[in-house]
Amino acid sequence: MIAARAFSEKKVALFGLGGSGQATALALKEGGAVVTAWDDNPASVATAVERGIPVTDLRTIDWSAQASFVISPGVPLTHPKPHWTVDLAHNAGVEIIGDIELFARERQCVAPTAPLIAITGTNGKSTTTALTAHILASSGRDTQMGGNIGRAVMTLNAPQPKRHYVIECSSYQIDIAPSINPTAGILLNLTPDHLDRHGTMQHYASIKERMVANSDTAIIGIDDVFCAQIADRLERAGKRVIRISKRLPLKDGMFADGLVLMQADHNRFVRVATLEGIGSLRGQHNAQNALAAVAACLEVGLSANEIQSGLDSFPGLAHRMEQIANKDHVLYVNDSKATNADAAAPALSSFGRIYWIAGGLPKEGGIEPLRSYFPRVAKAYLIGEAAPAFAATLGETIPYEISGTLDAAVAHAAADAALDGSGEAVVLLSPACASFDQYKNFEVRGDAFRAAVNAIDGVKPVGGTQI
Numbered sequence: 001m002i003a004a005r006a007f008s009e010k011k012v013a014l015f016g017l018g019g020s021g022q023a024t025a026l027a028l029k030e031g032g033a034v035v036t037a038w039d040d041n042p043a044s045v046a047t048a049v050e051r052g053i054p055v056t057d058l059r060t061i062d063w064s065a066q067a068s069f070v071i072s073p074g075v076p077l078t079h080p081k082p083h084w085t086v087d088l089a090h091n092a093g094v095e096i097i098g099d100i101e102l103f104a105r106e107r108q109c110v111a112p113t114a115p116l117i118a119i120t121g122t123n124g125k126s127t128t129t130a131l132t133a134h135i136l137a138s139s140g141r142d143t144q145m146g147g148n149i150g151r152a153v154m155t156l157n158a159p160q161p162k163r164h165y166v167i168e169c170s171s172y173q174i175d176i177a178p179s180i181n182p183t184a185g186i187l188l189n190l191t192p193d194h195l196d197r198h199g200t201m202q203h204y205a206s207i208k209e210r211m212v213a214n215s216d217t218a219i220i221g222i223d224d225v226f227c228a229q230i231a232d233r234l235e236r237a238g239k240r241v242i243r244i245s246k247r248l249p250l251k252d253g254m255f256a257d258g259l260v261l262m263q264a265d266h267n268r269f270v271r272v273a274t275l276e277g278i279g280s281l282r283g284q285h286n287a288q289n290a291l292a293a294v295a296a297c298l299e300v301g302l303s304a305n306e307i308q309s310g311l312d313s314f315p316g317l318a319h320r321m322e323q324i325a326n327k328d329h330v331l332y333v334n335d336s337k338a339t340n341a342d343a344a345a346p347a348l349s350s351f352g353r354i355y356w357i358a359g360g361l362p363k364e365g366g367i368e369p370l371r372s373y374f375p376r377v378a379k380a381y382l383i384g385e386a387a388p389a390f391a392a393t394l395g396e397t398i399p400y401e402i403s404g405t406l407d408a409a410v411a412h413a414a415a416d417a418a419l420d421g422s423g424e425a426v427v428l429l430s431p432a433c434a435s436f437d438q439y440k441n442f443e444v445r446g447d448a449f450r451a452a453v454n455a456i457d458g459v460k461p462v463g464g465t466q467i
Helices: 019-030 042-050 084-092 099-110 125-138 171-175 201-213 225-236 284-299 304-312 341-350 368-376 387-394 406-418 442-454
Strands: 011-015 034-038 068-071 095-097 116-120 143-147 164-168 184-187 217-221 240-245 253-257 260-265 268-274 322-327 330-334 354-359 377-383 400-404 425-429
Touching: 011 019, 011 084, 019 034, 019 042, 019 099, 068 084, 084 095, 099 164, 099 171, 116 125, 116 201, 116 284, 125 143, 125 164, 125 284, 125 304, 171 201, 184 201, 184 284, 201 217, 201 225, 217 225, 217 284, 225 240, 240 284, 253 284, 260 284, 268 284, 268 304, 284 304, 284 341, 322 442, 330 406, 330 442, 341 354, 341 368, 354 387, 354 406, 368 377, 368 387, 377 387, 377 406, 387 400, 400 406, 406 425, 406 442, 425 442
Parallel strands: 011 034, 011 068, 068 095, 116 164, 116 184, 143 164, 184 217, 217 240, 240 253, 330 425, 354 377, 354 425, 377 400
Antiparallel strands: 253 260, 260 268, 322 330
C-alpha cells in the first residue's frame, strides 16, 4: 500500500467505498489524514466499518473544514447531473480529486523521478498497459501496474526512484487527477464514448488531452482526427510529441509497416521491432497498442533487444483475443470482452477462416456493422437472446445455426472446424453482445468458453496464456 503522506493531518472527505474506494481510504488513514468516508450503499459502509475506516454521512459534516474531497471515479461530476456530494464540495470550495491524484502527489513528494507511463484512449488501454508492464518486467525492471486495470493504484508498492509505474487511466480518473505528470503519457485514440458522463465529444477529448499535455513526452496515435489535432496543438505549445500510426508512413514518429514497427526521424527509417509470429498481438489495432508500448519503453531507457524479447513473450489479456488452445489446424480464441459490434470487429478482421460464436444480450445496431467481415466467416453459431435477430441479419450470406447455449456452440463449431481442409481454422467467441442473459459478466462467459474448449479431447492449451 502507498501511504498518502501528502495529506498528513489534513481533513479529507471521501465518497465511494467499493474496493478501490476502501483502498484509498486506508491509504489516507495510513498517511495520517483525518478521513471521513461515506457511500450510498449501506453494505459498503458496513464493510468499511469492519476494516476500521471512519464513516459519517457526508451531509452532516463541516465541509468548510475539509482540505480535499476524494471521490470514486464513477460518481458523476457534471452529467447527467452532479452527485449530491459534488454540490456540497463545490459550494464549500473544496477541491475534488481521485485516487490517481493521491498517487501523483505522493510520487511527486517521495520519488519524482520514478518513471511513470500513463495510458489512456477510447480503445486498447488495457492491452497497451499490460504489454508495457510486461516488457518492463521481463527486462528486469522493478515494475508496478494498476489504475483502471488490475490493482487499485494506492495498493501498489510505494514510489522509489527506480521503480517503474504503468497506470491505465480512464477519462473518469483523469478528470479528478489534475496534477498527474507522466514521464510518458500515451493517448491511443478517440471515438465517442461516455458522453452521458462528459456531455460532449469535445469535453471528453479535452480531458484525455490534459493527461498527455502534462507529460514529459506525449505519445499520441494520429489515426483519428481528434488525436491528430491534439498532437499538433501540443507540439505548437512546445511539448515533446511522438506520433504513432498503425497504417501511415510518418516523416517523424513511429508507424507499422505490416508487422514491422518502424521509427522515423526526418525521413530516416529504422526498424525497431517486429510482431511476426506473436499471436497475442494479431491485428492492426494491436499494431497501434504495440507501437505505443514500444515508444514508451524507449523513452524510459529500454533497448530494442529488451523490447523485442518482451513483445515475443507477451501472453495477451484474458478475454481479449485470448488464444486458448490448439487442436491440429484449429485455434480456439476467447474474445468474450467484445460486447458490441465495434468491439468484435478487430477479432473478425484478424482471422481468415472463422467459426464464429456470437450472441447474448443484444446491443443497439446488432451485427449489421460487421457485414464487411462476413466473408471471413465459414459458419456462425448463435446463442442467447440475440440469436433470432442475428439470424435475420445473416440471412443467406453465410451458413449459421441457432445453437442456443455456449456449450452447444463450442461442440458444433469444434466439429465443423475439424473438418475444414482450407488451412488454419479459428473457433472464435466474439459475441458482439452483453453477457447478462446467460452469464453474470463477460469474464464468466469467457471462463465458460475456456472450460468448454479444454474439455475437448486432444486440445493443447496455448503456452503462456494469461488467465
